[in-house]
Amino acid sequence: MKHSRILIIDDDPDVLTAVKLLLKREVNEVIADKNPENIPAILSRQPVDLVLLDMNFKSAINTGNEGLYWLNRVKALRPDLPVIMITAYGAIDLAVNSLKQGATDFIVKPWQNEHLLKVIGDILTKKQGKRKEEIPTVNSNLIGESDVMKHLLYKISKIAPTDANILILGENGTGKDVIADTIHRESRRVLMPYVKVDVGALTDTLFESELFGHKKGAYTDAREDRVGRFEAADKGTLFLDEIGNISLQQQAKLLSVLQNRQVIPLGSNTPTNVDIRLLCATNVPLAVLANENRFRKDLIYRINTVEVQVPPLRERGNDILLLARHFMEKYATKYAKQIPDLEKKTEEKLLRYHYPGNVRELQYSIERATIMAEGGALTPEDVIFSPIEQRSSGSSAEQDEYNLTEMEKNTIMKVIEKHNGNISKASQELGLTRTALYRRLSKYNI
Template identity: 40%
Template structure:
């Protein structure tokens, strides 16, 4: 049986590159090597590449990529069928999870045994050539990014997304950190007419004022001392697709003016260039700040705000939709047990109750990290209330120590506790206590709460 499949290997260390090439060449049709991601565009346009193997920490400005995630986005843009396999340090679990979420086919420890790499690569080559056969059981396929909810509040968010996504309207997503703003942006893109085009996400808080303009609009070679090559900005990369500007409230007032011009004219000018390039993008933005207050404080342009928020979507914090916690826990348990190749863990009901009594200041992201950590450290076949509370640094205060056993004192302390747990939400407090809102109001006035 003849060999099949073209594999691209990117590695800056010449000896490692030759070793991997020698390892694979007896099993696949062609092994293409590159020392830097700067060579990737030329290679993928000249060859059909089935599998790409590369380290997470690869750098190169010439195709606007500065990390493995950016390389991944580029590869999936030019060849959506390519299978991208990352070599990641066993101590860098966060990078492994990140690239899997962004669409990588698999991650392997960079201390791999040669048989492991060969088996993984061959399984992906076989899948690509057979178009549709299932992967071998040991390969984790990340679940499609989706909303996991049970609450009416999130149901309303999803209804709004379904209405606005098919349009070309600019969308502003509001919500605390960790509520899932990027997930909303991604969902808008996937349900839009641009779903087959690229989705570019830019964290505006990740760059200082001097770099953000360069990131957004790019630069021309020689425009400043370190500009050795032309750099494509994120707006140009997103041409035809959707660009998501996360934490837009962090944008400097001076750059806001240029962004407004880009949005009005639908063209972008690189730093140091006199020629404008037309762009066709769908804009989605997000922030955890009050842009209206920033406008009042002269920290954000009114005209830019009106450009951004044709439609506003506000995400509720997790503490206001605690009925979603059980389904989120189940989802993340399945996800991380699969990722870390562990049997599906069970979780005690009391542990769920403990989590529902917690305010989750970090919202869904904090819950996700807690479950991931618990899966990694789990020794048995279930997660207990004690283990989870300890690992999540959740204070288990289900029991109330009463200052007295006078029934009025007890009632006052119970109402006060539930009010705190429900962040002052009177409707939720009344539901938990089994009271009508009117009955709760009477008790609040009685106990001066």
């Protein structure tokens, strides 16, 4: 417990004070907040080991129980984070229901201090033991100690040794290609070829030629036989990046190959058997990808035996500083400069930023800062975030505005992110009541 950070959310200031006094000598830090709307921002800024969450608040959503709503939000953000629900005696049925929805335990007000300390201590001890047993050692370039990254590494350790087709989902710049590389290197095919193709950039003619190969004379510029990427990856792994951007016609051709595990090069009638492990990646959300007008559902099932969701950088807390120091060391070595340190205010600036360009944007920002830095530490003025990302993050071209439902969902998500999870400010800007906004959050599973 001595090294743990506890978050307590309760709208009763007396409860917050009592818990802080009880735990201040037992744990490293107690974060107390009476507003549950601040939970996403708190979890994104810093690592938390356990949450104490009240079941009932003064304001209520349409279910009449904000506690369960915020429990689900916590589990969506940090699936492995233990949550203890705080409830009154008359609401024990709701507390039991919370266990079914992912809560670790519950306590009844007023509680016995010794009992609360024992419950917290047992959960943290069990969590630490589970980490030592279950968090795998994955030989990868992935850097991160946040709960979401540990969950991701654990999932990779389970799926990599199999031959299951994997669909990697995530925003631009989150490192989907690094995830694919890691899965291959942890697989049983590690000694065989690893072939990557950016299929989203291929025209229809190039698509067939690149993936399936061609024979000499198959088209005007086909001056010699060429082996396609499927054949090149035989017995190994084929990674198709930006799969969400290929046309319906290309999807039909790809589906045929995946069903038959045979390719027919352009200009030939002879099929060639291929044995590949398929990895695909896209920045298109799965719900949007599943639109039949955009992507064939039968192909989704073929490429998506297991899906892997790569978290955006803004949800990874102190991983931002770990990555920043990694890039500082990398580029100081590359440009023959002294490895700088980070000033405290620079750390705060890095943690506050929302990173529309994710890890890629952080990498380029730290590279520029390392080159331009004059002293032994990076100052806030040294770190300049990309103006390209600043513009594109507000551009409609980057939004998934395929229909009114998606437009509304994306608008709500952007406004909530703008206000760091503050529901009151977000509802005011959207012109909605808080209750109406909560209904939409529930509707879109945000």
